[in-house]
Amino acid sequence: MPTYRPGPVSLILAVLVALFLLMPLLAVIPVSLTPSRMLAMPTGELSLRHYRSLVEDPRWLQSILLSIRIGIVSSAISTMLALCFSLGVWMFQPRFTAMLVGFVLLPMVVPPVVSAVTLYFLLTSLSGVSSFFGYDTWLGVAMAHSVMTVPFATVLILVSLSQLDRRIDLAARGLGASVWERATRVIMPNIKFGIVTAALLSFVLSWEEIGVTLFITSVNAITLPRLMWMGLRDNIDPAIAALSVILIIITVLVLAVRSAVVRLRAGG
Amino acid sequence: MRGVLSDRMGAALLMAPLLLFLVLAYAWPFLGVVKWSFTLPTPGLGQYEALLTDDLVQSVFIRTLRIAAIVTVVSVAAAYAITVVWVRGTPAQRLIAEFCILVPFWISVLTRAFGWVALLSNRGLINTWLQSIGFISEPLTLVRNELGVVIGMTHFLIPFAVFPLASAMRSLDERVLLAARGLGSSRMRTFWTVFVPMTRSGIIGSALIVFVFSLGFFVTPAILGGGRSVMIAELIYLRIFQSPDWGLGAAISVVLVLFVGALMALLFRYVKPKQLV
Numbered sequence: 305m306p307t308y309r310p311g312p313v314s315l316i317l318a319v320l321v322a323l324f325l326l327m328p329l330l331a332v333i334p335v336s337l338t339p340s341r342m343l344a345m346p347t348g349e350l351s352l353r354h355y356r357s358l359v360e361d362p363r364w365l366q367s368i369l370l371s372i373r374i375g376i377v378s379s380a381i382s383t384m385l386a387l388c389f390s391l392g393v394w395m396f397q398p399r400f401t402a403m404l405v406g407f408v409l410l411p412m413v414v415p416p417v418v419s420a421v422t423l424y425f426l427l428t429s430l431s432g433v434s435s436f437f438g439y440d441t442w443l444g445v446a447m448a449h450s451v452m453t454v455p456f457a458t459v460l461i462l463v464s465l466s467q468l469d470r471r472i473d474l475a476a477r478g479l480g481a482s483v484w485e486r487a488t489r490v491i492m493p494n495i496k497f498g499i500v501t502a503a504l505l506s507f508v509l510s511w512e513e514i515g516v517t518l519f520i521t522s523v524n525a526i527t528l529p530r531l532m533w534m535g536l537r538d539n540i541d542p543a544i545a546a547l548s549v550i551l552i553i554i555t556v557l558v559l560a561v562r563s564a565v566v567r568l569r570a571g572g
Numbered sequence: 573m574r575g576v577l578s579d580r581m582g583a584a585l586l587m588a589p590l591l592l593f594l595v596l597a598y599a600w601p602f603l604g605v606v607k608w609s610f611t612l613p614t615p616g617l618g619q620y621e622a623l624l625t626d627d628l629v630q631s632v633f634i635r636t637l638r639i640a641a642i643v644t645v646v647s648v649a650a651a652y653a654i655t656v657v658w659v660r661g662t663p664a665q666r667l668i669a670e671f672c673i674l675v676p677f678w679i680s681v682l683t684r685a686f687g688w689v690a691l692l693s694n695r696g697l698i699n700t701w702l703q704s705i706g707f708i709s710e711p712l713t714l715v716r717n718e719l720g721v722v723i724g725m726t727h728f729l730i731p732f733a734v735f736p737l738a739s740a741m742r743s744l745d746e747r748v749l750l751a752a753r754g755l756g757s758s759r760m761r762t763f764w765t766v767f768v769p770m771t772r773s774g775i776i777g778s779a780l781i782v783f784v785f786s787l788g789f790f791v792t793p794a795i796l797g798g799g800r801s802v803m804i805a806e807l808i809y810l811r812i813f814q815s816p817d818w819g820l821g822a823a824i825s826v827v828l829v830l831f832v833g834a835l836m837a838l839l840f841r842y843v844k845p846k847q848l849v
Binding site: 311324386395417422423450458483515529533536552555556 | 578580582583584585586587589590591593594597598599600601602604605608650651653654656657660661662665668669670671672673674675676678679680681682683684685686687688689690691693695696697700727730731746749750753759760763784787788790791794795804805808809812813821822825828829832836
């Protein structure tokens with residue numbers, strides 16, 4: 305069967321775009337190996353000192369641990385809330401569903417900077433109530449991240465529910481299963497892939513969140529992106545290059561594993 | 573009757589936690605921001621009048637619209653080129669294109685902005701290389717200006733522009749293209765007169781997404797603009813944290829939301845939501 309393939313001109317243009325997309329990711333590799341204390345290309349010898357400073361400087365380790373903690377808590381909150389909400393939508397199909405889903409998706413559509421001002425308002429107001437939840441606390445950041453990630457978790461879970469065969473649930477219902485049993489023993493096992501993906505995506509989004517975090521932290525809750533931001537703005541620290549290289553390698557590995565898994569699932 | 577009632581209760585119980593969470597943690601504080609815009613520093617419409625008269629605010633708005641427009645055109649064109657190969661290439665070409673689209677997509681905005689600093693700054697890769705081959709004697713200013721911002725934002729937004737285009741190209745009937753070729757139309761002509769017009773909804777969707785995203789962009793302009801080409805989002809940040817003028821920051825936020833809302837309404841008039849993913 306003949307197929308319509310891109311011609312040589314298309315291929316050349318696509319290669320140029322691909323190079324443009326990969327270029328800044330490749331550029332950080334030489335910078336991370338410079339022996340200099342400042343941002344510069346290595347001239348002659350290479351050094352791993354910036355990789356070492358990631359391990360030796362306690363600030364990096366502290367902010368990595370903080371980002372992991374915030375990521376886990378906010379991902380747990382947003383996945384739970386999104387799961388319950390999506391189950392409600394799918395099982396009962398209440399009126400005004402479209403409007404309610406639209407409302408839930410707002411933090412995803414509103415410009416991030418406006419969400420940031422909004423969450424700044426929220427956390428500074430909460431600071432007056434409790435010193436645990438307010439501005440510049442890790443719980444406050446986790447809550448703000450949940451607001452930002454919950455639309456994505458909801459979309460993923462709703463999409464995997466939309467691929468589920470309603471007759472399974474009808475059968476369970478006809479056989480007398482309660483709402484709880486239908487949700488936990490019939491529906492959830494069938495969308496576990498979607499739930500896990502939602503939790504992972506929420507974690508990743510929280511892990512790299514910077515736009516909102518900048519507005520709601522100052523000196524205490526320094527997440528990893530926040531620390532990178534400080535290193536980028538003031539005096540560019542090549543340790544950021546070393547960290548970037550590590551993050552890029554992790555991303556490439558995860559994507560490679562994911563595409564292998566998808567291929568296996570599709571093949572098997 | 574009892575069944576209907578318990579259904580409603582079940583739905584309410586399941587859906588209430590998230591709705592309540594977002595009302596308390598998002599809708600209510602947003603109304604608080606709206607209130608700021610009308611009450612700080614003095615009650616009234618003063619901040620909105622300032623928006624219309626303040627030269628700085630005006631120039632930032634105009635710069636933001638200009639940068640967003642340039643970034644939209646460049647990103648959509650670049651995304652189109654790589655999406656053609658991602659959707660219609662040979663399996664190997666598709667795999668490589670997918671890799672080039674998804675790896676940057678998943679890497680944080682900070683790392684990507686930093687990569688551009690490493691490439692474009694005075695002591696960065698490009699300037700070092702051009703100087704070492706003797707092409708230039710003084711480093712070129714590629715960053716801390718609008719050029720740097722446009723490059724960085726385009727890089728960030730290309731993957732987002734790809735998805736609506738890919739969905740439009742996938743749903744396109746291949747037989748039409750083969751028919752055009754079979755009837756003797758050249759590759760170029762088939763592309764411009766058959767392929768591109770048939771992906772129009774994808775182009776519109778992709779352009780609006782990129783445009784809307786670029787209006788509220790913060791991190792990339794702040795790093796690659798170096799404080800010299802401030803866009804709306806950075807202006808909001810500065811008004812709230814550096815020259816505490818919360819009222820003006822809030823008023824700009826409200827205007828930005830209204831503007832983006834209007835654009836989204838436009839988007840959904842032309843494109844169905846499911847065509848965007």
